[in-house]
Amino acid sequence: MPRTKKKSLFILPPPPPIPQNACWIESDAYDRAVYRALRDESPSLRSLESSGSTLIPRFDALLQDLFCLLFKYNVIFHSAQAVLPSAAVNRVLLSALHQGELAQLLRETTVLDEGKAGLATVLLGEGVLRLLKSEKPLTRRDLLDLWNLHKQEEIVQEKISEAHEAKELSNDLGREGKVAKETKEQLAQAAAKLASEARAEEARLRQQAQQLSEDLARVQKELETRFRREAIKVAQDLDDAAQEAEAWSLAIGSGYKSSPGRQLELGKRLAGNEKLKKLSHMVGRMKQHALALRRKIFERTNEEVFEVSIGTELSRLLPHELVALHHPVLRKDFARRFLEGELLLYSLRGLEEKGKGPVVVCLDGSSSMAGDKEVWAKAVALTLLQIARRQRRLFRAICFSSADTPLQVFDLNPRERYQVEMDTVMELAEYFPGGGTDFEKPLDAARECLRQSRFKRGDIVFITDGECQVRPEWAEAFRADKEDMGFSLFSILIDVGPSSLGALKEFSDKITTVSRLTSEGVTDLFVEL
Numbered sequence: 001m002p003r004t005k006k007k008s009l010f011i012l013p014p015p016p017p018i019p020q021n022a023c024w025i026e027s028d029a030y031d032r033a034v035y036r037a038l039r040d041e042s043p044s045l046r047s048l049e050s051s052g053s054t055l056i057p058r059f060d061a062l063l064q065d066l067f068c069l070l071f072k073y074n075v076i077f078h079s080a081q082a083v084l085p086s087a088a089v090n091r092v093l094l095s096a097l098h099q100g101e102l103a104q105l106l107r108e109t110t111v112l113d114e115g116k117a118g119l120a121t122v123l124l125g126e127g128v129l130r131l132l133k134s135e136k137p138l139t140r141r142d143l144l145d146l147w148n149l150h151k152q153e154e155i156v157q158e159k160i161s162e163a164h165e166a167k168e169l170s171n172d173l174g175r176e177g178k179v180a181k182e183t184k185e186q187l188a189q190a191a192a193k194l195a196s197e198a199r200a201e202e203a204r205l206r207q208q209a210q211q212l213s214e215d216l217a218r219v220q221k222e223l224e225t226r227f228r229r230e231a232i233k234v235a236q237d238l239d240d241a242a243q244e245a246e247a248w249s250l251a252i253g254s255g256y257k258s259s260p261g262r263q264l265e266l267g268k269r270l271a272g273n274e275k276l277k278k279l280s281h282m283v284g285r286m287k288q289h290a291l292a293l294r295r296k297i298f299e300r301t302n303e304e305v306f307e308v309s310i311g312t313e314l315s316r317l318l319p320h321e322l323v324a325l326h327h328p329v330l331r332k333d334f335a336r337r338f339l340e341g342e343l344l345l346y347s348l349r350g351l352e353e354k355g356k357g358p359v360v361v362c363l364d365g366s367s368s369m370a371g372d373k374e375v376w377a378k379a380v381a382l383t384l385l386q387i388a389r390r391q392r393r394l395f396r397a398i399c400f401s402s403a404d405t406p407l408q409v410f411d412l413n414p415r416e417r418y419q420v421e422m423d424t425v426m427e428l429a430e431y432f433p434g435g436g437t438d439f440e441k442p443l444d445a446a447r448e449c450l451r452q453s454r455f456k457r458g459d460i461v462f463i464t465d466g467e468c469q470v471r472p473e474w475a476e477a478f479r480a481d482k483e484d485m486g487f488s489l490f491s492i493l494i495d496v497g498p499s500s501l502g503a504l505k506e507f508s509d510k511i512t513t514v515s516r517l518t519s520e521g522v523t524d525l526f527v528e529l
Helices: 029-041 043-053 059-071 085-098 100-110 114-134 140-176 181-252 260-270 274-297 319-326 328-339 372-390 422-430 440-450 472-485 514-518 522-526
Strands: 303-311 343-350 359-364 395-400 408-411 459-464 489-493 510-513
Touching: 029 043, 029 059, 029 114, 029 260, 043 059, 043 114, 059 085, 059 100, 059 114, 085 100, 085 140, 085 181, 100 114, 100 181, 114 181, 114 260, 140 181, 319 328, 319 343, 328 343, 359 372, 359 440, 372 395, 372 422, 372 459, 395 440, 408 422, 440 459, 440 472
Parallel strands: 359 395, 359 459, 459 489, 489 510
Antiparallel strands: 303 343, 395 408
């Protein structure tokens, strides 16, 4: 009887790998590098990503897509087959933003400007968070479905990887021929089983994705409408916030535009914060006035001749060099030495920097300073900070209120180059403790500060509305210490509302008021320190 030939076991191939891309908008290496740099430099962007990722999967991809949508000149969407199903909500939000005049309005400001595009991304991302937390139109059940879909994607990817590995192992051993036939069949059966499981999980994934697509279709219109409302608010605030951020960095910083990440952080803090906007404008105006005044005052400082050098500065030529211009031969030699920078000059040594030491500012943060007084006080303090930076002087601010409230100390330019710490400046600008008023505690702290080696030869500036009293014995001890240590105390009375000079006279060397900033009294404020 003829022997029947046994059929070889057919191994069902595993399904193709699912997409690994969660972003809908095409981006190149440069776009991704710019976004990574913004993310690294912006705590707000990282915090937003962390908060959103607890609500829906692929929120980090949504933020990157929002940035690319606003930043890239040419926006191209991937096909649905090239993106993970769990990022379907992202596509609805991006489409709502990309259609119509709204996209054009936003992109007029943000295209190829990483700072503004990053700021808009943060503001829009916060709008998405508000939508998700409101549970309208997406409910908790919808969000749970998204997470289930995300989990199913991970299961499918794992099953497909196992099936491919099993198939490759079975094929490799079959080619080598060193394994028993029975073992080969067992390996083939295992590979077929894994491939079948992978296909079953992949079918379940497609079913869940289809269900999610149908659910999103029912709420898509409402979701797009709500997100457009958030985007309209961002469009209205974006340009102002970006301009405010640039103005703030120029007014408070080092006089040049900040990096895009710093601009993003500033714009985020300034967006909707009227107090900081008002403070920025006031510091900008006050800074220009103060610096112009200082240039005028020190235009002709007391100087003395202290050495002879060589150079090309014609205004400081020695007399005999000028005599040489009258002789035709010596005139040619003068021209040669001028070109080679070898003319004899006198050098001047000025006395402007003599006696300039650190500045310790005590800033009143009591309840009576709320409103315009607070803005005026901080504007004066931050203007003095700019002068201290230019003169390479350390600057410390001590914010105080009642005796029970801990003092808040801000070192605003602690590094070697005296560059302003913008984060610390923003903390000072936003800090306001409120409560009662105690003068003795901050002034004692300022005295102790001046005893430190880094702050020796410094002076104290006391900014308040003056509504407090000090003990006579304390005032006497303070005056004695001031005489022994050789420092001065300059008080600035914030007299834009109720104020009092009484207590300040007890311990101040000089007193001026902010109302005198429009008069000649501004000299006392910005020049004598």
